[in-house]
Amino acid sequence: MSEVKIGILGMGNMGSGHAKNILESNATGAVLAAVCDERVERLKWVKETFGEKIQLFSSVEDFFANANVDGVIIATPHFNHPKLAIKAFERGLHVLCEKPAGVYTKDVRQMNEAAKKSGKVFSMMFNQRTNPLYQKVRELILSGELGDIKRTNWIITDWYRSQSYYNSGGWRATWAGEGGGVMINQSPHQLDLWQWTTGLMPKRVRAFCGFGKYHDIEVEDDVTAYVEYENGATGLFITSTGETPGTNRFEITGDRGKIVVEDNKLTFWKLLQSERQFNREYQGGFGEPECWKIDIPVKGEGTHHLGILNNWVDAILNGIELLAPGEEGINSLAITNAVYLSSWTDNWVEMPIDEDLYYQKLQEKIKESTFVKPEIEIKTLNMSVTF
The missing domain is CATH 3.30.360.10 (Dihydrodipicolinate Reductase; domain 2)
Structure with missing residues (x-):
């Protein structure tokens, strides 16, 4: 493998930033191949900004069934991180997950077990480690x-x-x-x-x-x-x-x-x-x-998000040590x-x-929450979080 074809789940602020890093050739050995977001306007923005070559998906099921990718970046709401990561591992994909690892450790522990079983490269976006x-x-x-x-x-x-x-x-x-x-x-x-x-x-x-x-x-x-x-x-x-x-x-x-x-x-x-x-x-x-x-x-200087992204890609291509192993997100x-x-x-x-x-x-x-949450399923990809 000479390059890593990457798909991004969630095209809010964080997902869009990762897409720009990849497409502006800041991420060595990485190619943006696909994105997934349920919002039509975000997919339209991707097409207008980055061109026609990127596969666009509005459904996670469609993405995992048809996206031509080697790994995924998960940039969705917190609750979805473990579920999406597990689904990616089950399909033989490498995973880079935004922080936090999830909302509760019981869910994240299952994600870690799936990562270990898959043998794929799993990293967490702890960019301050750079x-x-x-x-x-x-x-x-x-x-x-x-x-x-x-x-x-x-x-x-x-x-x-x-x-x-x-x-x-x-x-x-x-x-x-x-x-x-x-x-x-x-x-x-x-x-x-x-x-x-x-x-x-x-x-x-x-x-x-x-x-x-x-x-x-x-x-x-x-x-x-x-x-x-x-x-x-x-x-x-x-x-x-x-x-x-x-x-x-x-x-x-x-x-x-x-x-x-x-x-x-x-x-x-x-x-x-x-x-x-x-x-x-x-x-x-x-x-x-x-x-x-x-x-x-x-x-x-710290290399921040790009540093973790490059480290993950380098680990996939060349087997180098991860700076932020995904399994450590549970800590x-x-x-x-x-x-x-x-x-x-x-x-x-x-x-x-x-x-x-x-x-x-x-x-x-x-x-008891004031927010009436849609059913937390992997199809829920609305992502517009500013931390």
Whole structure:
């Protein structure tokens, strides 16, 4: 195979962006062969913008039966991601899925099993993993430079949204339409980076969500989540769409110092001696280990969506390692599900969560939702989401 023929499911903002990347020859080895969207106007736009050679489909069943493609990019509403991915794997197609992996882990776990069974290349559009700043954070931590992690804190509140944003679509910020609020819509990238850079997943979660705290919506727009890790470390994740000016600060404290990411800068406060060793051996009363403040140089620019797309295509053609394996999409979603379940039950939640209980609670929320959801079937491809 010298090129990968790609089909895009969903031609909203994200799907259209991927199409442009491919057709403007930014994606090496990729050819846009087909698109699918139930909206006639979007298919018309594709034809007028990109020409006659691309196959156009208004039905998923027709697409999977007749599209001449090797792989698919899934850029549809959240609920549909696992269903469409499974259908693609069953037809022997490679898959690149937009974030989040889905709405509930029970569904995503089935998607991962289908991916493994198919043997096809499966990637998740975690484009922030291409950012050299976060790659350097991961390198510092996994190399042992920071020592054993003691605490992680991420304040990500620069997601401000006005009421008019939520009023722009009846599906927005509803349990039936999106399956959640700021955690599942705006914060998946940070949730992914939180566990990807540190190599840690929480063992239990206690969370507090403000549902419609700052907006007239039914889902959460303010979250404070406290987590505990297997090694005894703790973490805090704070996010909101109701604060301005917002903050984006990621801080990780370890036995050998502290890393802070803020304002696109990486600072490492490096201890010249392990804090635990200093604590045991120092006899002077007041005192601290010597510490150097180091501004870590970060070279290069993040390649974002195009970087993940190129990486996926390269993995199909040449077998290179994926930067964002699709199976890892379940990790950030598992944290989100645990946060919701903790808030709904007003209690601690152990991880992995009780997936059946979560699904039951989510269905209760969907039944009470103000958005009357069309039956969630794979034919539903309306996609015009702006994150």
